[in-house]
Amino acid sequence: xxxxxxxxxxxxxxxxxxEFVTLGRDGTPAAWPTAVRRQKDGTLLLSTSLxxxxxxxxxxxxxxxxxxxxxxxxxxLAHAPQIFVGGRAExxxxxxxxxxxxxxxxxxxxxxxxxxxxxxxxxxxxxxxxYYLRLLITVTPDQLVVRPPLLPSAPRDPEGPRxxxxxxxxxxFPSAVLAARDASGAPVLARTRPVPTxxxxxxxxPADCAATAxxxxxxxxxxxxxLNHMHNALVRGTLTAGDRRLxxxxxxxxxxxxxxxxxxxxxxxxxxxxxxxxxxxxxxxxPRVQWDEFKALAVSAKRx
Numbered sequence: 001x002x003x004x005x006x007x008x009x010x011x012x013x014x015x016x017x018x019e020f021v022t023l024g025r026d027g028t029p030a031a032w033p034t035a036v037r038r039q040k041d042g043t044l045l046l047s048t049s050l051x052x053x054x055x056x057x058x059x060x061x062x063x064x065x066x067x068x069x070x071x072x073x074x075x076x077l078a079h080a081p082q083i084f085v086g087g088r089a090e091x092x093x094x095x096x097x098x099x100x101x102x103x104x105x106x107x108x109x110x111x112x113x114x115x116x117x118x119x120x121x122x123x124x125x126x127x128x129x130x131y132y133l134r135l136l137i138t139v140t141p142d143q144l145v146v147r148p149p150l151l152p153s154a155p156r157d158p159e160g161p162r163x164x165x166x167x168x169x170x171x172x173f174p175s176a177v178l179a180a181r182d183a184s185g186a187p188v189l190a191r192t193r194p195v196p197t198x199x200x201x202x203x204x205x206p207a208d209c210a211a212t213a214x215x216x217x218x219x220x221x222x223x224x225x226x227l228n229h230m231h232n233a234l235v236r237g238t239l240t241a242g243d244r245r246l247x248x249x250x251x252x253x254x255x256x257x258x259x260x261x262x263x264x265x266x267x268x269x270x271x272x273x274x275x276x277x278x279x280x281x282x283x284x285x286x287p288r289v290q291w292d293e294f295k296a297l298a299v300s301a302k303r304x
Contacts, residue, residue, distance in 0.1 A: 002042025003141045004085070012083050013038055014075040016112055016227055019068045019219055020046060021179045021187045022058035022089075028215035029179035029187040030058075032255075033223070033232055035112075036067065037105040039138075044085070045105050046137040047096070049130060050278040051271035052255070056091040056135045065089040065139055068177060068189035070150070074112070074225040079149050084189060084209075086143030093282075096134045098290030099297055106294065110301035113227035117298040120291055127268060130275040132289045145208050150175055150191050162198060165249040166218065166235030170194050170201065173220040178203055178247065180211035180239050194218055200237065200246035213241035218249075232256060 004012070021031035032055070037045045044067065048055045059065065065087060072080040099106040110117055119128040170176055175193050182188050190209040194201035201218065205211050216239035221232035237249040257263025279286055 003144050004038065004042050004044075007083055007085075007144055007146060008081060009038070011075075011077060011080055012069055014077055014080070015069040015072060015083075016074040017071060017221075017223065019070065019177045019179075019189055019221075020055070021066045021068075021189055022055050023062045023064060023181075023185075023187055024054075024058055025061065026215065027181070027185070028217060028236055029181055030054075030217055030234060030236070030253075031068075031177055031179040031189060031219040032234070033071075033219075033221040033230075035105075035109055035227075037102075037108055042141070044087075044139040044141065045102060046139065047102065047105065047134045048091075048137065049271070049275070050095065050133045050135065051130050051274040053135065053274070053278050056093075056137065059089045059091045059137065060093075063088045063090065064186045066143075066187045066189050067139065068191065070177065070191040071221070072149075073223060074227065081149060082147040082191060084143070084145040084147065085139070085141045086186060086188070087139045087141040089137055089139045091135055091137045094135070095284075095287060096136060097132070097287045098293045100293070102136060103297065106297050107301050110298045114302075115226065115228050117302060120295045120298050125289075125291060129286075129289045130271050132294060133275060133287065147190075147206060147208065150193070164196060164200065165237075166201070166233070166252045167196055169233040169235060169252055169254070170196075170218065170220060173222070176218040176220045176235075178205065178209075178211065178216065178218055178239075180205075180209075180216040181214055182210040183212055194247065197246065200240070200248035201235075203239075203245050203247055205245055211239060211245075213239055215239075216247055218247055230256065
């Protein structure tokens with residue numbers, strides 16, 4: 001028996017993405033959506049490309065992480081419970097150029113994200129090699145909480161208070177994921193409905209989420225049924241104490257842009273530059289992606 005065996009595993013496995021949080025150098029919990037594969041030994045397997053290696057760098061500095069399965073889009077589940085998992089992560093500095101050791105993970109991605117199969121064939125290969133240069137992250141759970149789904153919210157006041165950093169990003173979503181820290185400093189996650197006020201975003205924190213005052217953030221993200229048309233934004237700030245909890249925002253991070261057509265070109269350029277920087281800092285040449293191995297998995301996924 002492992003800790004995850006007490007969770008509704010059929011629900012966990014059906015989620016297409018989860019919110020994954022690591023601790024930044026300044027202690028701010030930063031959460032991003034990611035795909036996860038549960039392994040037979042009770043651990044969870046994730047990955048990150050070299051272009052978005054900050055998660056890996058955070059883990060190597062502080063291995064405390066958390067995951068929240070709370071957006072059931074594409075899962076086929078109605079009113080799915082939320083699943084919170086806290087634990088410790090490992091992320092070796094070994095660049096994976098092929099799917100070896102993570103074949104089930106990549107097969108899952110090709111099955112659930114059909115458009116990504118095109119990345120392994122010409123002409124997209126030349127542009128997408130950064131996507132397949134990956135670092136593997138393994139999470140060993142040590143905390144598990146199952147919560148009911150968040151109930152629908154009442155309509156917001158169309159007028160509202162003065163605009164705050166992140167107001168435009170949060171307004172397009174019915175809920176967001178609060179990333180904070182507990183008394184020990186470990187990250188915690190909870191889906192909530194931020195309400196804008198003059199001072200910050202009022203958030204309700206579930207009783208089983210021991211979020212304390214300090215650095216925190218709010219994540220919003222979306223994807224369609226086939227993990228396409230993704231968008232995400234992170235509102236960083238400070239969570240206040242007291243009966244009325246506020247996330248006082250300081251800045252907004254949108255790594256994939258705002259959805260404008262020009263964003264695709266900008267993101268492609270920035271990801272290739274970030275990949276090059278990661279390799280140069282380690283004195284490494286750009287490795288060759290094992291395209292044939294990835295293509296074989298993509299073809300097998302298409303047949304299922």
